Amino acid sequence: MQSKTSLFNKQLLKQDLMSAGWIGIVYFAGLFFSLPLNLMMLESDERRNYSFNSLFDSNAEIQLFLLYIIPVLVAVFLYRYMHVKNAADFIHSLPITRRKIFNHHFLIGIALIVMPLLLIAVTLSLMLPAMDLYMIYTQTDIWEWFGVSVAFSLLLFSAGVLIGMFTGVSAVQGVLTYIFLLFPAGILVLIYSNLDVLLDGFPSSYYQLTNVDLYSPLTDFVDMYDWKFHGWKFSIYMLLSLVFYVLAWFVYHKRPAEASGQPLAFHQVRPIFKYGVTTCMMLFGGFYFDETDNHFGWIVFGYIVGSLIGYLVAEMVLQKTWRVFGKWKGYVLFLAVAGAVILLLSFDVTGYEKRLPEAEQIESVYFNENPMYYSDERSTKNIRDMAIEDPRIIRQVQKLHQQLIEQSSSILPDDRSNEEKLFFSYQLKNGKMINREYYIDLDETYEQYLKPIYESREYKEIKNRILTMDENDFGNLVISSEFDRSSSTSIVEKTEIKEALQQLKQDIYDQKYEEIVHPSDTMAYIEVPEEENMFYQLPILRSYENFQSWLKNQGIYDQTIIQADDISYAVILDERDESQDVYETLYEEKNGDNGLVTENKQKIGRILETVTSEHYGTEDSSHYYAGFYLEGKNNPVVRPISKANVPAFVTDYFGDK
């Protein structure tokens, strides 16, 4: 006979192991296959060179699959008895408290997850010296891998157990667990993209850039190959596991034993589930039609169809039958409330669209009009670093913003690809941020607003990092030709570097609005140091006169900048006359159906002055493309001719169209 207060019921643990132990064995086998065995295979093949960023790289797909499946499987199988009527009655009739039953299962769950991982970690750590694998991984790698795997699995397991408490059907437990884990990231995406449709100025790309992935372990873990699992993340995972455990434990105590077989164990949760699913599906419907079509009518259709499907599915799950077509009262009520919320939002009752902070509240403002992906906006810190602080320019930004608000024409996300993205991020004195994003065609009407901003010293300094750089950061100055990157000139003399950069800076400070908006072609690049051994290439425009004359004074202009003399002949094609892509034609056939070929140096020089850079989009370019064939080079350099100044002899040749 055993004492009544003993902490463990050996037989209960045994029963768990007998019913769910196989999962641990499968887990171990899978891990053994993807780690030690895989390493042995790779080692035995002497021809193969391999390396890992982390141990997750070894048979990553299998590891990922196991990590995603096993913990939830363990949770489902260990707590399966709750979902089987007979078993639930049986277990709860025994003289064991619910607390104890729960903890026994939880403990076995942890063991089934951690033991295989631990065994593999020990195996790996023994293999390290035995097979001399120090080139592949280290002891630290092993325990990092172990810790990350444990934290991730425990989070999934405890979430699975928690969800299991709320349902009486094992399949529902499995499905709901993944939905639950995905929920924070998913709902953020849905809310952001829907607000994006409903609210003019909603900075959706700003929000989506700030790592939505992070909010769900499932999305965060997908790219585990090359990220670092930081200590804080480990702590959050562990803390969440603990919270889920405590919650599950608490709910288990309250859970009615007779709930087995019911999709939801607590009838109080039913409306939350029902309308939660309906809301999510409504948002998803809007999101889907927003992504695929750009009519507001279709988006509304998406809301209605999505919510209807959500409502019906929720009812089907709750009533465990597909014949649920009789209960409409709840849905009608939902539509009324959701419709009201959406209407209120699009009528901007909160004043969101009109909100523009007062000048005296603004500490600084980050302003960017670059339509391209701007990785620096990923972090708030970067945005703060690159914000404008000069109150006079801030006022200009505000004027522009005011104009945008007044001209408000909401453009659905699908129509945005041809528009400029304007992003405003106000840092307020009280520490808050106001972020807005607009898509708009920056035509001439905006010149009066943009000009003072673009031409301001501070904004230029923010946009052009070179302006704030110290000349001493340059060990040498490499100037490479635009057309032919292989030929470059390197300046090593400190004073010369300083001089050159000063000229360059002056050129940028002198740039007028016109030049910034319609940049001329680049004539060269200089290498600007970024990090250790990292450079980026800064284009030198043909319009940089100070720098040009400095090159000439130094006598290195001719050797670094391609001029008409370097070009043996040029071919000009009219895009509209060509049957195929002009680049292809120029590269492969050297001439098109109706091309202008010239060897005249003067004309070539004239064309060189009018081509635009290929980096600034097609907005400034005409239909004419020039192919320059350099001496001794097979492939031409192709540039569009700028719309604003097509040489007369070109239009003469092709005729006015």
Place this chain on the structure above:
Amino acid sequence: MIVSNSISKKYEKSHVLQHVGLQVNKGSIYGLLGSNGAGKTTLLKIIAGIVRPDDGEITVDGKGVFEDTEVKAAMFFLADSLYFFSQYTIKQMADFYRDTYPNWNQERFLKLQQLFQLDRKKKISQFSKGMQRQVAFWLALSTMPEYLILDEPFDGLDAVIRKKIKNLLVQDVAEREMTIIISSHNLREIEDICDYIGILHQGQLLLEKDIDDLKSDIHKVQVAFRQKPETEVWDNLDVLYKERRGSVILAIVRGKEEDIVSHLEQYQPVILDLLPLTLEEIFVYEMGDAGYAIENILV
């Protein structure tokens, strides 16, 4: 003693139990009768501490059952559909109970094997349904419960086994004052062992009676008078039912035997017989209007 105090339980919107107050005395065998869906199983699960009532409370020897391991250790609940851990042998299942119930009696377990004649090393799932039922009783009795709660326990058992088990149960009740609550939808199935009967109908306890009281309290009277008796013959008696077959009057009368006899003898009957009623008949007459409720359980 098990006392329930106005217990109510609702599943979804349907009231399964409404204000059920029942009392089961120590050492008695309490038969809980009711047709399907009357709430018997729910009531038993509440008594066994599996289900928590929405309202009211249940006490066993003055203590609540729910989550009280001490009370539950002295109790054994045998559900209508049996449950054993899958792939377990009788021996493994016995080991489980031994570690779970502090009063487990290994000696008894071994002794009962001679009675049941089942192989302890065999997996329970390989036994027939009737044999599994015997295994359940075997294990249940080995935990030496003070309170044994049986939900429809004799379903699917042949008469021989049924007799065998009933004997065992009665023996335990006699020897160590075990208390049994036994539910059934069939009165005949359990009337031979119960000394107390409760009838549950649509979630309400219609009646709760000591069978001995019932039997001594209600009588079938066969009486014939020489001349047509005055009507007041029956006036002072509690007559539940009366019919005339020729000159013989057949009546069901409530009351003490001596009282009835002495009363009727005043009128010099030619025949006066008091016949025993079957339990079934007692219920039919006792229930009167509510009789419809028990028709099902009498089949």
